[in-house]
Amino acid sequence: MLRRLDDFSTQTVRISIDDRTVEVQVGDSVAAALLLSGVTTTRTTVVSGAPRAPYCMMGVCFECLVTIDGVANRQACMVKVEKGMNVRTQIDRHPGRTT
Amino acid sequence: MISLQSLMNLDDRYELIVIGAGPAGMAAAIEATRNGVKTLVLDENGAIGGQIYRSITTATPKRLAVLGKDYAGGAELARTFTESGAAYLAKATVWRLTADRELGVSHDGMAKLITGERVLVATGALERPFPIAGWTLPGVMTAGAAQILLKASGAVMGPKMVLAGSGPLLWLLASQYLAADVPLLAILDTTPRKNVLRAIPHLPGFMASPYFRKGLGLVTKVRRAVRVYKNVDKLRAEGSERVERVRFSASGKEHSLELDHLLLHHGVVPEMNLLRSVGCEMAWDEEQICWHPIASAGGETSIPGIYVAGDGRAIYGAELARFGGRRAALEISKSLGAIDGAAFEHLCAQLEQESRPFIRGRFFLDRMFRPRREHLTPAHDALVCRCEEVLGSTLHDTIFRLKVLGPNQLKAFLRSGMGPCQGRQCSLSVTQTIAKLRGVSPEDVGAYRIRPPVKPITVGQIANLQTRHKRGLECLQ
Amino acid sequence: MHGEFGYAVIGGGLVGASLAYGLAKQGQKVVMLDEADIARRASRGNFALVWVQGKGAAFPVYSDWTISSALAWSGFADELEELTGIRLYHRRPGGFVLCLSEDELAFRAEELGKLKAYNAGYPFEILSREELVNLLPQIGPEVVGASYCALDGDVNSLMLLRSLHTAFALVGGTSLPGSKVVDIQCNSNVYRLSTLTGKVYANRIILAAGLGNRELGSMVGFDVPVRAQRGEIMVTEKIASFLHYPMHVIRQTNEGGVMIGDSHEEAEDYNSVSIPIQSGMASRAVRMFPCLEPLNVVRMWSALRVLSCDGYPIYAHSNTHPGAYLVTCHSGVTLAAAHAHRLAPSIHSGSWDPIISSFGLERFHAEAA
Structure with missing residues (x-):
C-alpha cells in the first residue's frame, strides 16, 4: 500500500524478506523496504503477541525490530539495505537467538 | 569534513564532540571548526541532515520540488558543513554520556569510549x-515517519490515508503529498477551538515572522483540496x-472512516534521554507541554562542559536550531580560548538580531497548535507504554x-x-497522567x-570494552 | 494530623511492606510511611533471587532462618496471589553457582562444606562440567562445574513489591507515600512521627527504612551498624526462555530479559554505573553463556545493598524506647515470607521466636568486648 513516486528511481539491490526475493532501492532503510514490499506487520510482541509495524521511522519507538542476517531485534528503520541482505520478520516467534 | 569510516579512526579526545548532524549540530560544527576547535560530529543516521534535512545530499530535483523550499534550503548548510574541517562519523550510536564528558560510542558492532573537552547534544x-x-x-504511523519515507525513499501512502492531529507539520506533509499529486482521504484537525483566543495576543509577532505567509498559503492550499474535519476529539x-x-467526533458529530493508513501528529518534543541519563536538570514548560533542559544563553546545561542546542533544547524549528547551534559553538569556542571576547560579543549580537523574528513567530504557533488535553494522557483502552x-x-x-506519587515508583x-x-x-x-490524578x-x-545505555549496545560489545578496564573484575565475586 | 495507629512501619520497600502486611493481616491498625518518588530504594534495584546457597557459612543460624523463609515462600506466594490477583512468578527449581576455574569450584565446595558440617541435611551438590552440561546445555567451554542447591529459587521482585503494597491496602493498611520521617518523639508511650506530609501517632514503630535506619535509629536509642554496598546490574532485551534455573549472577526473568549482576563496591552513590564493572560483568556472563553475546542491553543500573557489620539481619527492640523496633537486612526478597509470617507476629506478641532473638544488636557489642 506504500508506493514510490515515479521518478525517484535510483540504483536497486535485491534482498530477501522471509525467503522472498525483492528488489529495493539503494538508500532505503530496511523498514522502508519492508513497507514498500507489501509487508504490513513486521513483528508480533513478546508480551501479548499483538501485531506491530514501523511507527516512527527514526529509531525511537523500537517497534520495527526484525532479524537481519541472523541477528534478531535490529531496528529496521536504522539499517540501510545492502545487496543480499537476509531479513526476517519476527511474527509469532520469540526472537530467541539461543535455541 | 573528514569523513571517518570506523571507530578505529576516532581519537581518544576531542575539543568538541557534537552529537547529531541536524541543523543545530552542523551549524555548531561549522562555527567551531572556523574558530580552530578540533571537532567531531557523531550521528546515528547514514547521512547528514538530521530528520528535517534527511537525505538532503542525495535528493533528486523532483524530490526537492515536492518537499519545498525550506527543505531545499538545507542543502547549503549541508554543503558548508561538508566543506568544514569537522571530523564526522555516520551510523555512530552514542549510548552513554557521563558528567566527565566521556561518551560510549558504538559503530558497526564495536564500542569505544572517547572524551570531549566540551560536548554539544544536538x-x-x-x-x-x-x-x-x-x-x-x-x-x-507518525506524520514524521511519513516525511522520512518521502525524503529518504520517495515513498508515499495512499490512497486511503488520513492525517490526524494538530500542528504545522501536519499541514506541511499534506501540502507535500498534494505537490506530488497524491490524494489524501481527510485531515482530522484536533486543534481545540479555544486555541485561537489564546494565540491572538501573539498574532502581531507571527505576522511579522517568516512563518506567516508560508503557513497561510500552505493551509489555504490544503483546505481547498482535502476534506478537513475540524474540532476533532474522541x-x-x-x-x-x-x-x-x-x-472520531467532529464538532460533536460521530464519524467513522475506512482507511489504510492513519498518520498521527500533535507536535514534537525534545529528545532528552541522553541529557537525562547524565543528570542534567530539567524544567517543565507549560507553554510547550514538555520538559526542557535548563541551560544558559549559550546552551550550557547544569553539567559544566555539556551543552545543548536545537530542538533538543526547546522546540523552535530548524531555522532557530541553526542559530542555537552556532551560538553554542561561539560559547564553546570562547571557553576554549579559540575566540576573543570582542569577536564573541559581536557575533552573538548579530545572531540575536537575525533570530529575533523567528522567535516571535514561535509563540503564536505554540498556542495555536497546543494539543488537545485529552490526547496527552491515555484513554482507558489505549496502551500508554507500547x-x-x-x-x-x-x-x-x-x-x-x-497512591503513586511519581513515574519511578510507577515503573x-x-x-x-x-x-x-x-x-x-x-x-x-x-x-501528565499522574499530575492530572494528583x-x-x-x-x-x-x-x-x-x-x-540510551541506545542499543550488546552484551558482547560491553564485554569487549574490558580490555581497557581490567580493574573492573576486582569488584566481582 | 493523621489518626492514631497501632503500628507505624517506616519504609515502604520489601522489608517494610512485608512487615506492614504481616501486621495488618493480623488485624492491627498499621500505617506504612514511605519516601517520595526518588529515594535510595534497594527494593527497586535487586536481583530477585530467593536464595539459600552459601548463606550463613560464618553464622549458621542465618542459614536456618534463610531456609525456613525459602521453604515458606511457595505458600506465601500463593497467599499473595490469591489475595491480589498479581502473579509473582515464584519458582524453586534449585540454583547454580557457575565456576570458571578449578580454584573457584574448590572454594565453593569448602564454603558449602562448612554449612554441611553444621547442618547434615544441607542440600547441596558439586557438579562437574559433564553433569552440568545436561542441565544447562548452553554453558561456555570455560565453565568447569558448579555448586547446586535445591532450595534456591527466584521471583519477580517488582511484582512482589506491587503485590505487597496491594495486599497491605486490601487487608486494611494505610499507606502514606511521600512521608519521609524527619523526627520521632515519644510521650506517654505514644510515638509522634513528624513527616513531610504531617504528623502520625502510633503506639509502636518499626524502623524498616534500609540505610535511612541509621538516622532514624539514633532518634530512638539505636546505634545502627549498617553501611551501603553498591551492586550493579544489567538487563538484556527479552528473549525466549532458555535459563530454567536461577544462578547467583545470571537469571532470566519471567518476562524474558536476562539479568546479569552482583558486583560489590563500597560506595554510597547509586546514580551512576561504572563501565569497567559492567564490562567485567558482561565478560564473565559471556564466558558462562556465550549465547548472551549478541543480546541488546536494555538498561544498566546500580543499587545499594543495606549491609550490617557482619552482613546478617538485625532484629531488635529498643532498650530506651519501648515499642520501637529495628529491622534491617539485605535479603528483603528471600526473607519476605519469614518477615510477614514469623517476624511480624513475634513483634506483635512480644514473645520472640528464639531464632529471631539471635539477630539482636547484642552480637556486635559482644564482639567489641
Whole structure:
C-alpha cells in the first residue's frame, strides 16, 4: 500500500524478506523496504503477541525490530539495505537467538 | 569534513564532540571548526541532515520540488558543513554520556569510549506521544515517519490515508503529498477551538515572522483540496491485524472512516534521554507541554562542559536550531580560548538580531497548535507504554490504588518505561497522567530516570570494552 | 494530623511492606510511611533471587532462618496471589553457582562444606562440567562445574513489591507515600512521627527504612551498624526462555530479559554505573553463556545493598524506647515470607521466636568486648 513516486528511481539491490526475493532501492532503510514490499506487520510482541509495524521511522519507538542476517531485534528503520541482505520478520516467534 | 569510516579512526579526545548532524549540530560544527576547535560530529543516521534535512545530499530535483523550499534550503548548510574541517562519523550510536564528558560510542558492532573537552547534544526532537486506542496497530504511523519515507525513499501512502492531529507539520506533509499529486482521504484537525483566543495576543509577532505567509498559503492550499474535519476529539484507530478505520467526533458529530493508513501528529518534543541519563536538570514548560533542559544563553546545561542546542533544547524549528547551534559553538569556542571576547560579543549580537523574528513567530504557533488535553494522557483502552503493553486503565487504577506519587515508583509497579524504547513513547503521558490524578503540576511529579545505555549496545560489545578496564573484575565475586 | 495507629512501619520497600502486611493481616491498625518518588530504594534495584546457597557459612543460624523463609515462600506466594490477583512468578527449581576455574569450584565446595558440617541435611551438590552440561546445555567451554542447591529459587521482585503494597491496602493498611520521617518523639508511650506530609501517632514503630535506619535509629536509642554496598546490574532485551534455573549472577526473568549482576563496591552513590564493572560483568556472563553475546542491553543500573557489620539481619527492640523496633537486612526478597509470617507476629506478641532473638544488636557489642 506504500508506493514510490515515479521518478525517484535510483540504483536497486535485491534482498530477501522471509525467503522472498525483492528488489529495493539503494538508500532505503530496511523498514522502508519492508513497507514498500507489501509487508504490513513486521513483528508480533513478546508480551501479548499483538501485531506491530514501523511507527516512527527514526529509531525511537523500537517497534520495527526484525532479524537481519541472523541477528534478531535490529531496528529496521536504522539499517540501510545492502545487496543480499537476509531479513526476517519476527511474527509469532520469540526472537530467541539461543535455541 | 573528514569523513571517518570506523571507530578505529576516532581519537581518544576531542575539543568538541557534537552529537547529531541536524541543523543545530552542523551549524555548531561549522562555527567551531572556523574558530580552530578540533571537532567531531557523531550521528546515528547514514547521512547528514538530521530528520528535517534527511537525505538532503542525495535528493533528486523532483524530490526537492515536492518537499519545498525550506527543505531545499538545507542543502547549503549541508554543503558548508561538508566543506568544514569537522571530523564526522555516520551510523555512530552514542549510548552513554557521563558528567566527565566521556561518551560510549558504538559503530558497526564495536564500542569505544572517547572524551570531549566540551560536548554539544544536538539530538533534536521526536513526535509527542499520541496515546489513543489503536495507536499501536500496523498502518498507524507518525506524520514524521511519513516525511522520512518521502525524503529518504520517495515513498508515499495512499490512497486511503488520513492525517490526524494538530500542528504545522501536519499541514506541511499534506501540502507535500498534494505537490506530488497524491490524494489524501481527510485531515482530522484536533486543534481545540479555544486555541485561537489564546494565540491572538501573539498574532502581531507571527505576522511579522517568516512563518506567516508560508503557513497561510500552505493551509489555504490544503483546505481547498482535502476534506478537513475540524474540532476533532474522541479519536480512536480500529482494526484487527492492521488499522481498518478511524472513529472520531467532529464538532460533536460521530464519524467513522475506512482507511489504510492513519498518520498521527500533535507536535514534537525534545529528545532528552541522553541529557537525562547524565543528570542534567530539567524544567517543565507549560507553554510547550514538555520538559526542557535548563541551560544558559549559550546552551550550557547544569553539567559544566555539556551543552545543548536545537530542538533538543526547546522546540523552535530548524531555522532557530541553526542559530542555537552556532551560538553554542561561539560559547564553546570562547571557553576554549579559540575566540576573543570582542569577536564573541559581536557575533552573538548579530545572531540575536537575525533570530529575533523567528522567535516571535514561535509563540503564536505554540498556542495555536497546543494539543488537545485529552490526547496527552491515555484513554482507558489505549496502551500508554507500547513496549510493556500497559493499558491506560491499569495506569489509572495503579496510581489511584497505590497512591503513586511519581513515574519511578510507577515503573517499578507496572514496568512502564522499562522496555527497549526507554520511556520515549510513554514518559510524558505517564507524568501528565499522574499530575492530572494528583492535581499537581508535572514539575512536582517528575520524570523517569533514564539509565544507560540510551541506545542499543550488546552484551558482547560491553564485554569487549574490558580490555581497557581490567580493574573492573576486582569488584566481582 | 493523621489518626492514631497501632503500628507505624517506616519504609515502604520489601522489608517494610512485608512487615506492614504481616501486621495488618493480623488485624492491627498499621500505617506504612514511605519516601517520595526518588529515594535510595534497594527494593527497586535487586536481583530477585530467593536464595539459600552459601548463606550463613560464618553464622549458621542465618542459614536456618534463610531456609525456613525459602521453604515458606511457595505458600506465601500463593497467599499473595490469591489475595491480589498479581502473579509473582515464584519458582524453586534449585540454583547454580557457575565456576570458571578449578580454584573457584574448590572454594565453593569448602564454603558449602562448612554449612554441611553444621547442618547434615544441607542440600547441596558439586557438579562437574559433564553433569552440568545436561542441565544447562548452553554453558561456555570455560565453565568447569558448579555448586547446586535445591532450595534456591527466584521471583519477580517488582511484582512482589506491587503485590505487597496491594495486599497491605486490601487487608486494611494505610499507606502514606511521600512521608519521609524527619523526627520521632515519644510521650506517654505514644510515638509522634513528624513527616513531610504531617504528623502520625502510633503506639509502636518499626524502623524498616534500609540505610535511612541509621538516622532514624539514633532518634530512638539505636546505634545502627549498617553501611551501603553498591551492586550493579544489567538487563538484556527479552528473549525466549532458555535459563530454567536461577544462578547467583545470571537469571532470566519471567518476562524474558536476562539479568546479569552482583558486583560489590563500597560506595554510597547509586546514580551512576561504572563501565569497567559492567564490562567485567558482561565478560564473565559471556564466558558462562556465550549465547548472551549478541543480546541488546536494555538498561544498566546500580543499587545499594543495606549491609550490617557482619552482613546478617538485625532484629531488635529498643532498650530506651519501648515499642520501637529495628529491622534491617539485605535479603528483603528471600526473607519476605519469614518477615510477614514469623517476624511480624513475634513483634506483635512480644514473645520472640528464639531464632529471631539471635539477630539482636547484642552480637556486635559482644564482639567489641
